[in-house]
Amino acid sequence: MxxxxxxxxxxxxxxxxxxxxxxxQLGLEPPTVSDVQIAPAVVQVxxxxxxxxxxxxxxxxxxxxxxxxxxxxxxxxxDWLLHSQxxxxxxxxxxxxxxxxxxxxxxxxxxxxxATE
Amino acid sequence: MQATKxxxxxxxxxxxxxxxxxxxxxxxxxxxxxxxxxENEPPGGGPPLCDAxxxxxxxxxxxxxxxxxLMEMECTIxxxxxxxxxxxxxxRGRALASxxxxxxxxxxxxxxxxxxxxxxxxxxxxxxxxxxxxxxxALVNAPPYLGRDVSITVFFYPEVNQT
Numbered sequence: 001m002x003x004x005x006x007x008x009x010x011x012x013x014x015x016x017x018x019x020x021x022x023x024x025q026l027g028l029e030p031p032t033v034s035d036v037q038i039a040p041a042v043v044q045v046x047x048x049x050x051x052x053x054x055x056x057x058x059x060x061x062x063x064x065x066x067x068x069x070x071x072x073x074x075x076x077x078x079d080w081l082l083h084s085q086x087x088x089x090x091x092x093x094x095x096x097x098x099x100x101x102x103x104x105x106x107x108x109x110x111x112x113x114x115a116t117e
Numbered sequence: 118m119q120a121t122k123x124x125x126x127x128x129x130x131x132x133x134x135x136x137x138x139x140x141x142x143x144x145x146x147x148x149x150x151x152x153x154x155x156e157n158e159p160p161g162g163g164p165p166l167c168d169a170x171x172x173x174x175x176x177x178x179x180x181x182x183x184x185x186x187l188m189e190m191e192c193t194i195x196x197x198x199x200x201x202x203x204x205x206x207x208x209r210g211r212a213l214a215s216x217x218x219x220x221x222x223x224x225x226x227x228x229x230x231x232x233x234x235x236x237x238x239x240x241x242x243x244x245x246x247x248x249x250x251x252x253x254x255a256l257v258n259a260p261p262y263l264g265r266d267v268s269i270t271v272f273f274y275p276e277v278n279q280t
Contacts, residue, residue, distance in 0.1 A: 015145045015159065016145070016146075022127060022234065023234075023237055025126070025130070025149065025153065025154070025157060026123050026126070026127075026154070026157055026234055027154070027156070027157030027158075028234070028235070028237065031145055082164065083144075085159055095160065
């Protein structure tokens with residue numbers, strides 16, 4: 001279904017494991033990041049919020065996301081996405097605000113991400 | 118001001134490790150004491166974690182401008198919990214009391230030697246910061262969470278050559 005609707009690719013920016021030392025906790029040492037490509041995905045630019053901020057909605061399948069999450073040792077995908085740095089959209093980093101999980105027969109099959117500036 | 122903020126955080130963090138070493142969180146794959154400064158974390162870092170202390174810095178002003186250079190700065194420590202799933206979240210009041218106890222413990226004694234951490238090492242600035250007793254707000258009941266804000270006023274002498 002996602003391929004029929006466009007089959008785009010999205011990039012999620014994740015912070016690499018922190019050193020956890022005092023400098024990183026004091027904001028002196030920024031974490032390094034990894035950009036992870038996820039496909040297929042459907043990207044839709046939602047009507048902007050009242051204050052004009054950009055809102056993006058992304059549909060991504062669990063099948064595409066699960067192997068990537070597994071490689072990071074992630075068990076809770078929505079929580080993992082919410083704590084990522086955000087989506088890269090035309091070079092702009094847009095934080096993920098909500099993740100809605102669709103389930104069928106006890107299994108997750110689709111995630112709806114909403115990212116806002 | 119930055120040295121005051123850094124010193125206060127490092128002091129209460131180290132005290133938390135001493136009084137409640139089990140109270141930890143995992144951020145970016147690393148286990149660390151469950152206390153963090155909100156302004157030092159990514160802006161889109163998701164909702165606040167449960168059972169963790171978040172430090173928010175507020176306004177600052179001279180205490181008695183005509184008399185002294187002493188300044189005061191507001192600090193709010195926020196935290197929330199939902200108890201444990203094993204007890205059906207019925208222990209959220211007890212969990213909050215445990216967090217309250219930790220706040221009391223890490224805020225005493227109410228002073229610390231001020232250090233400059235901007236170079237990556239702690240450089241003693243031969244000065245002291247001190248603070249008021251914590252003031253606990255009413256419970257913030259947002260089911261399933263139970264939380265609280267704690268207000269503290271931190272006093273310090275600003276360093277002229279300090280950022």
